[in-house]
Amino acid sequence: MNFEHTEDRRMLADSLNRFLAGQYPIETRHAIAYGAQGHSREAYRQLADLGVTGALFPEAAGGLGGQGFDVSVIFECLGRGLSSEPVLGALVVGQALVHSGASAHQPVLEALIEGRAVAALAHDEPGSHYELNRVATTAARAGDGWVLDGAKAVVAFGDSADWLLVSARSEGERCDEHGISLFLVPGDAAGLGKRAYGRIDGGYAAELTFSNVRLPASALLGEAGGGLSLLRRVCGYGVLALCAEALGAMDVVKDHTLEYLRTRQQFGAPIGRFQALQHRMADLLLEVEQARSAVIRAAAAMDDDDADARERALAGAKYSIGRIGTRVAEESIQLHGGIGMTWELPLAHYAKRLVMIDHQFGDQDHHLTRYMQLGRAAARQEQPA
Numbered sequence: 001m002n003f004e005h006t007e008d009r010r011m012l013a014d015s016l017n018r019f020l021a022g023q024y025p026i027e028t029r030h031a032i033a034y035g036a037q038g039h040s041r042e043a044y045r046q047l048a049d050l051g052v053t054g055a056l057f058p059e060a061a062g063g064l065g066g067q068g069f070d071v072s073v074i075f076e077c078l079g080r081g082l083s084s085e086p087v088l089g090a091l092v093v094g095q096a097l098v099h100s101g102a103s104a105h106q107p108v109l110e111a112l113i114e115g116r117a118v119a120a121l122a123h124d125e126p127g128s129h130y131e132l133n134r135v136a137t138t139a140a141r142a143g144d145g146w147v148l149d150g151a152k153a154v155v156a157f158g159d160s161a162d163w164l165l166v167s168a169r170s171e172g173e174r175c176d177e178h179g180i181s182l183f184l185v186p187g188d189a190a191g192l193g194k195r196a197y198g199r200i201d202g203g204y205a206a207e208l209t210f211s212n213v214r215l216p217a218s219a220l221l222g223e224a225g226g227g228l229s230l231l232r233r234v235c236g237y238g239v240l241a242l243c244a245e246a247l248g249a250m251d252v253v254k255d256h257t258l259e260y261l262r263t264r265q266q267f268g269a270p271i272g273r274f275q276a277l278q279h280r281m282a283d284l285l286l287e288v289e290q291a292r293s294a295v296i297r298a299a300a301a302m303d304d305d306d307a308d309a310r311e312r313a314l315a316g317a318k319y320s321i322g323r324i325g326t327r328v329a330e331e332s333i334q335l336h337g338g339i340g341m342t343w344e345l346p347l348a349h350y351a352k353r354l355v356m357i358d359h360q361f362g363d364q365d366h367h368l369t370r371y372m373q374l375g376r377a378a379a380r381q382e383q384p385a
Contacts, residue, residue: 033202048115068302079248
């Protein structure tokens with residue numbers, strides 16, 4: 001297998017890295033991430049002008065790529081630059097529009113690609129424990145349309161999103177796999193309540209409440225009650241994006257730590273000459289390369305028609321990223337000493353982001369369990385009758 005990226009991907013990655021290094025330095029990033037909105041509409045539009053959002057979607061939908069490796073290349077660069085822009089929401093919501101075949105919402109997809117609209121996935125609920133089938137928010141038919149009632153938790157950029165992809169139960173009990181429907185909801189819909197708060201790694205999340213939120217029939221994506229498969233598909237894109245983002249952040253943390261070990265003097269010599277620290281750093285480098293392999297495998301599997309094989313590769317990658325990302329964050333701070341915890345050092349902010357990525361779209365425990373479940377199911381299918 002050839003692991004080299006295409007010329008177009010390499011050119012886009014180079015352009016994106018240069019933009020983030022020149023126009024999005026750590027000081028600018030902090031001002032944006034910890035500012036009033038947690039992101040910058042202007043920076044988001046500039047990313048779209050570079051082709052970042054377009055590369056996340058296939059040409060048939062008005063994009064420039066849309067394959068797994070397109071997603072991984074983009075988010076690895078965003079991880080290097082520690083971007084706080086809502087590109088992840090655009091990816092997940094946009095892919096839902098693409099895979100549902102919702103032609104009525106093509107203007108929304110175009111707005112996402114052009115950077116004119118911010119979107120967010122509103123799925124997690126209090127007590128859902130990352131399980132996609134645990135949905136208590138209800139969707140009841142009302143004439144030709146729908147009425148939503150319920151609550152969603154920790155919705156990234158949910159306070160400022162122009163569009164929300166909302167999961168709701170149109171039939172069945174809370175944990176049933178059948179009966180989940182997906183809706184595209186305007187961010188200013190009547191009856192939609194929002195409570196925003198800052199995240200420790202920058203940006204904002206929100207608790208959302210839906211109280212008699214009325215939607216037209218066109219708001220439904222796909223078939224009523226059959227939204228779980230679509231939800232799993234688009235969350236897979238989110239998992240891949242987070243894994244690639246973490247990989248980019250790990251590379252920066254690795255480089256900063258190596259430089260510190262080469263320059264920090266103790267007892268008249270660089271501390272990188274001490275064998276104990278060399279061993280710890282060598283172990284860290286091996287872990288980062290293992291994470292890279294997991295991301296490559298997940299990106300290749302993203303375009304696989306076998307849903308179980310695709311989900312297993314993604315679960316394995318997210319588990320690896322969660323475990324390795326946390327270790328990289330902890331070890332890098334340990335190797336830096338007390339300075340590693342200071343606000344002024346970029347390392348501390350990369351470390352926070354790595355830890356938080358583990359808790360988005362399922363933590364390492366969740367994905368390890370999912371990986372084993374899928375593995376056992378595949379083994380049963382392979383057994384002779």
